[in-house]
Amino acid sequence: MAILKSLSRAKIFWPIVALAVLMCFNLFFTPNFFRVEIKEGHLYGNVIDIIKNASPIMLLAVGLTLVIATKGIDISVGSIVAISAGVVAMLIGGDLQGVPKYPIPYAMGAAVLVSVLAGMWNGMLVSRIGMQPIIATLILSVAGRGIAMVTTNAMIVWLYAKPFALLGQGYFLGLPFSIYIVAALVLLTALVTRRTALGLFIEAVGINPTAARFAGINAKNILFGVYAFSGLCAGISGLVVCSTVMSADGNNAGLGYELSAILAVVLGGTSLNGGKFYLLGSLVGALIVQTLTTTIYAFGVPPEIAKVVIAMVVLVVSLLQSFKFRAMVAGFFGKREFSV
Amino acid sequence: MKPKISLNSRNLPTLVTLGLFVLMFGVGSISFSGFLAPQNFLNLFIDNSYLLILGVGMTFVIISGGIDLSVGSMLAFSTMLSSSLLEKSHWNPMLVIPVVLLSGVALGLLMGYIIQIFELPPFIITLAGLYLARGLCYVISIDTIGITNQFWQDAAHAQVVLIGGAFISPSVVIALVVVMAGMFVSRSTKFGRTVYAIGGNEQSAILMGLPVARTKILIYVFSGFCSALAGIVFTFYTLSGYALNGANMEMDAIATVVIGGTLLTGGVGSVLGTVFGVMVYGTIQVLIVFQGTLNSWWTRIAIGFLVFLFCLMQRLFESRKGARGRKRVPPASAAAAS
Known part of the structure; x- marks a missing residue:
């Protein structure tokens, strides 16, 4: 009992319970949900697909977790994904023989660099000029899609350079390659934030x-840094997105991703009021969002209607975070205490 | 009574926006023949009447210190609902319009209620509203629904001819009525003044005994109403309902409000400023069309840049005010910068 109590106190407990409930639901109602096969030396199956499809959101969620921990928000990440995809696609070029215009690593490096610059722009607006985060990042979220479209000359660029496909479609040791990117990023972030x-x-x-400033913390630089880091994560996410579909569509790449990523972070237990962050929680949150979407698809519901369900989830999660709502529920059950 | 015009931080942004509009329109008139025509000026209103209506609703929300991200989706839902009721259920237009407007009011009421009663951030709740309205569009139909209804056709093709042969559409008349109403409500009613008071300092507004809870809910109801009305006006413009209508339009609406000089921290702003904001937005689009070689996506970059400039200007005013010790402490960022 004591173990259970300490377990339920851990912030990651509830997101995992939610994920488990979703999984159980699928176990009973979605046939073959958990079947994993080995084809051509890779693992195939719904569960693997969920992890693979969730990886762009997971990458964004890592950056956003730190931003939200500072009580900020970054709504430009979807646009940065489009910019990053556009830059890498233009540098690799749509050569039909798959001969890249510039070496692939350089192209990827350039795309990530541009994304970091975009993040630094956000960081500058927030930390140096002192704009509200939602407004500062609104600027790039409006202009960013325009920049992405201008980068690709408002066309969808198709890529044929085989090696680039590894990032989003490839497998390594039987698992999708993108998982390793997520794992590496999370490990590095966790190491840097939790071991220092x-x-x-x-x-x-x-x-x-x-108070942080009085305690000798350089708040400006911390803020600048988290937004730049969020740009970096969005850039990497853009590479994965571009590689998964082997094309860059400035109009649709990463559209609405900022909302899914914010939802993932919030589901993972990081409060929008800032002050605490849970990297692993955000990953679980991203998995919940993706599992939910996959489950809805599995039921033959048109993918677009999934938005209604996601809206409901956002609503329920926000209500659970509301102090007043908890108090009301507690009052309803006649308990003095109500702890989640 | 004519208000005294003085150059202070309250009306300077509006004047700057007006100046910017005159400048841009002037540059266009000098550079391109045919730019300086009465009809070209009126087209700004015809092509952006829905944005004008969205902007008025958004102005109230932002003055109160909130934000409404659901307006673009709500507009799309309104186009879908009206086209499906007209074409699939063959309802009478006189019944369709109130039903559609009520749907906007209902969503606004729901969001406002949750935001106020459970003290949740407007950003998140209207985000859920965004998803909800967009999803409901697809529940109605995934395809485009064309509108052949006679009333709608008439509304789309009718022209209100002004002096000199230039004309405006009925949509512009609706938009201007909304703007007038917005200006009146914000300046001369208890509700309007309470909106400013909430934006200035919610705690003080409560202590002053103002009906804060009711007003805050009503603000979102009004914004929902405006987005539903904007949707109807949008169908007058396109004569169809499509679930992808108005994607990202919430950003355009917020951008025009900011360009119009409304402070995103709340408390300061005007409906008239938003009108100028929409005109600047429209002029950028027209300039890019006239220029011909730039692709239309430059509009978004230009808008983004303008939002940046105006936010920068606002920050300068705020920090000056802060020096006088009036400013309340905004979230993380601002305090860190001081």
């Missing part, structure tokens, strides 16, 4: 920037 004081600094800025 950086994570604590980020949380301190989220709780009270003024």
Whole structure:
């Protein structure tokens, strides 16, 4: 009992319970949901697909987790995904023989660099000029899609350079390659934030920037850094998105991803009020969003209607985070305490 | 009574927007023949009447310190609902319009209620509203529904001829009525002044005994109403309903409000400013069409840049005010920058 109690106190407990409930639901109602086959030395199956399809959102969620921990928000990540995809596609070029215009690593490096610059722009607006995060990133979310379209000359660029497909479609040791990218990014981020004081600094800025500054933390640089990092994550996500479909569509690449990623972070237990962050929770959150979408598809519901379900999930999760709502529920059940 | 015009931080942004509009229109008139025609000026209103209506609703939301991300989706839902009721259920147009408007009011009421009662951030709740309305569009239909209804056809093709042969569409008349109503409500009613008070400082507004809860809910109801009305006007313009209508339009609406000089921190702004904001937005589009070689996506980049400039300007005003010790402490960013 005591173990269960301490378990349920862990912030990651509830997201995992939610994911497990979803999985159980699928176990009974979706035939062959858990079947995993080995074809051509790779693992195939719904579960593998979910992880694979969730990886662009997971990558975004890592960056957003840190941004939200500082009580900020970054709604430009979807546009940065489109910019990154556009840049890498233009540099590799749509050669039918698959001969890249520039070496693929350089093209990828350039795309990520541009994304980091975009993130730094956001960071500058928030930390140096002092704009509200939602407004500062709104600018790039409006202009970014225009930039992506201008980069690709408003055309959909198709890629035929085989090696680039590894990122989004390839497999390594039987698992989708994109999973390793996510794992590497999360590990690095967790190491840097949790094994050094950086994570604590980020949380301190989220709780009270003024107090953090008096405590000797350079709040401006922390803020600048998290937005630049969010740009980096969006850039990598853009590469994966572009490689998965082997094309760059400035209009649709990453459309609405910012919302899914924010939802993933919030589902993972990181509050929009800042101050605490849970990297693993965000990953579980992204998996929940993806599992939910896959489940809805499996039922033959048109994918677009999935949005209604996601809207309901957002609503329920926000209600659960609302102090007043909890108090009301607690009052309803006649308990003095109500702890989640 | 004529208000005294003085150059202060409250009306300077509006004047800057007006100046920007005159400048851009002037540059266009000098560079391109045929730009400076009365009809070209009126087209700004004809082509952006729905944005004008969205902008008025959004102005109230932003002045109160909130945000409404659902307007673009709500507009799409309104186009879908009206076209499907007209074409599939063959309802009378006089019944369709109130039903569609009520649907907007209902969504606004729902969102406003949740935001107010459960003290949740407007950003998240209207985000859920965005998803919900967009999803409901697809529940109605995935395909485009063309409108052949006679009333709608008449509304789309009717022209209100002004002096000199230039004309406006009935949509513009509707938009201007909404703008007038918005200006009146924001300046001369208890509701309007309470909106400013909430945006200035919600806590003080409560302590002053103002009906904060009711007003905050009503703001979102009004914004929902405006987006539904904008949807109807949009169908007058396109004569069809399509679930992808108005994608990202919430960003355009917010951008025009900001360009119009409304402070995103709340408390300061005007409906008239938003009108100028929409005119600047429209002029950028027309300039790019006249220029011919730039692709239309430059509009978005230009709008983004303008939003940047105006936010920068607002920050300068705010920090000056902050120096006088009036400003309340905004979230993380601003305090860190000071």
